[in-house]
Amino acid sequence: MKRTLYWLNKDLRINDNAALNLASKSEHLLCVYVVDKQCFEGNNFQSKPLGDIRWEFLQGCLDDFNESLLKLGQELYIVYGDTLSTLTRLCENYQITDVITTKLPGTYENRLITQLNERLPELTINQVDQFTLFTKNALPFELDELPVSYSKFRKKMAEVSISKPVPSVQSLPSMFDTLPAPTRFKPEWLPSVSAIKAKQGFEFEGGEEQGLKHLRQYFSSNSPAEYKQVRNNLDGWENSSKLSPWLNSGCISVRQVMNYLTDFEQQQGKNSSTECLYLELLWREYYQWVHYKVGAKTYQFKGLAKNPPLTTFYPERFNKWCLGNTPYPLVNAFMHELRQTGYLSNRGRQIVASCLVNELSVDWRYGAAWFEEQLIDYDAAVNWGNWQYIAGVGVDPRGGRHFNIEKQTKLYDPNGDYQAKWIDQSQQSTQPLDSVDASDWPVLQ
Numbered sequence: 001m002k003r004t005l006y007w008l009n010k011d012l013r014i015n016d017n018a019a020l021n022l023a024s025k026s027e028h029l030l031c032v033y034v035v036d037k038q039c040f041e042g043n044n045f046q047s048k049p050l051g052d053i054r055w056e057f058l059q060g061c062l063d064d065f066n067e068s069l070l071k072l073g074q075e076l077y078i079v080y081g082d083t084l085s086t087l088t089r090l091c092e093n094y095q096i097t098d099v100i101t102t103k104l105p106g107t108y109e110n111r112l113i114t115q116l117n118e119r120l121p122e123l124t125i126n127q128v129d130q131f132t133l134f135t136k137n138a139l140p141f142e143l144d145e146l147p148v149s150y151s152k153f154r155k156k157m158a159e160v161s162i163s164k165p166v167p168s169v170q171s172l173p174s175m176f177d178t179l180p181a182p183t184r185f186k187p188e189w190l191p192s193v194s195a196i197k198a199k200q201g202f203e204f205e206g207g208e209e210q211g212l213k214h215l216r217q218y219f220s221s222n223s224p225a226e227y228k229q230v231r232n233n234l235d236g237w238e239n240s241s242k243l244s245p246w247l248n249s250g251c252i253s254v255r256q257v258m259n260y261l262t263d264f265e266q267q268q269g270k271n272s273s274t275e276c277l278y279l280e281l282l283w284r285e286y287y288q289w290v291h292y293k294v295g296a297k298t299y300q301f302k303g304l305a306k307n308p309p310l311t312t313f314y315p316e317r318f319n320k321w322c323l324g325n326t327p328y329p330l331v332n333a334f335m336h337e338l339r340q341t342g343y344l345s346n347r348g349r350q351i352v353a354s355c356l357v358n359e360l361s362v363d364w365r366y367g368a369a370w371f372e373e374q375l376i377d378y379d380a381a382v383n384w385g386n387w388q389y390i391a392g393v394g395v396d397p398r399g400g401r402h403f404n405i406e407k408q409t410k411l412y413d414p415n416g417d418y419q420a421k422w423i424d425q426s427q428q429s430t431q432p433l434d435s436v437d438a439s440d441w442p443v444l445q
């Protein structure tokens, strides 16, 4: 008898979920999500893997997915603890024969699968390839031969057709009789999150229902046809798709987004904006495959480069950057927006990352880890890949990006409206950047 455990991760949706479709074919099914304690503990870069804002969003995703499962005769079994020991224990206690999960490029997730397999060699583990637009088998090259630049990747992928979303499941097998009811008990190490006070004028609500609603709304407006002209603006709901939080938690799939985009182009016509939106989704795709290929190098100081960058770690500078207290008002405004809302425009992300690396000479990994904690749409491959790119240790053949902050301010915030929205000018520090040097000695003024 097939007793299946479906380990959910970044696939919290009913629609276009090939892993759930596969799970629906088993005799008994247990749907599990593990909230790992490690996510709330500090890492080597003075940040936590999961901050309050994304955690609140994630809880919305879990509640919504559970409601959908209940309608299909199932329930989401949420367990708080260590992922590997939880999965091992559940598999042993309930004589699980098959584990199904969505394949992810992350080194952490892949290591977990290997360890689970080593502990329980009898187990059949099925990793469903559905986090990306193209499956590995559809790539027109071996992963080892992944093009070293995005433009070459784009050219190669131009000939490959994109699959349609798969049909949704209509019913699911039952849980095991002997299973205790999912616990509603929350351990003391979980942060209690208060509601986000977003001054952006928009809020992201977790869950497939909200994600699909937003997807429909975006593509029933004219915004995709104007995307290219406004995508670099610093502020505003319509300036970009705002799909990233739902996309990265798996409430919607990238195939669904592409399907909407293709329909939009068929009805309204293709233009440079719709093409540009596709190219951004393809950047996301490229970073996923780079991560698959290079693995742990994604997180190393040297990245993909031959030599490490010439930066170091200045605790005081890093702290000021995180808190939005640098000598650069535009950067400060961005950092306030990020901390208060979990979201930042792409241009904002580029400028603050460039500032940390080039103006403040701080090791880029601290910035990437701070983003990991703060971002509501954090994605390992895209975040660390973009940071590497700006730090000059990634896939950029030109080697690094330095944004001129003064020029960017004149271009994108000429009247200071954005800065006024996010910073209280009276609280802006007039102190010099450093009170101590890199080895913690006081700097004499």
Ligand SMILES: Cc1cc2nc3c(=O)[nH]c(=O)nc-3n(C[C@H](O)[C@H](O)[C@H](O)COP(=O)(O)OP(=O)(O)OC[C@H]3O[C@@H](n4cnc5c(N)ncnc54)[C@H](O)[C@@H]3O)c2cc1C
Binding pocket: 231, 240, 241, 242, 243, 244, 245, 247, 248, 277, 280, 281, 282, 283, 284, 285, 287, 344, 345, 346, 347, 349, 350, 353, 371, 375, 377, 378, 379, 380, 382, 383, 384, 386, 387, 390
């Ligand atoms: C330093 C840095 C860190 C970043 N970290 C993340 C992250 O953790 N998660 C994340 O989703 N995006 C990240 N981005 C990329 C980008 O800023 C966001 O995807 C985008 O701002 C999300 O808003 P949107 O959905 O409205 O994007 P849109 O402009 O509407 O783009 C549509 C989609 O295309 C993809 N996309 C857009 N820009 C990029 C890009 N530069 N690289 C790869 N994919 C892209 C995203 O999936 C996005 O949802 C980062 C960029 C930088 C410079």
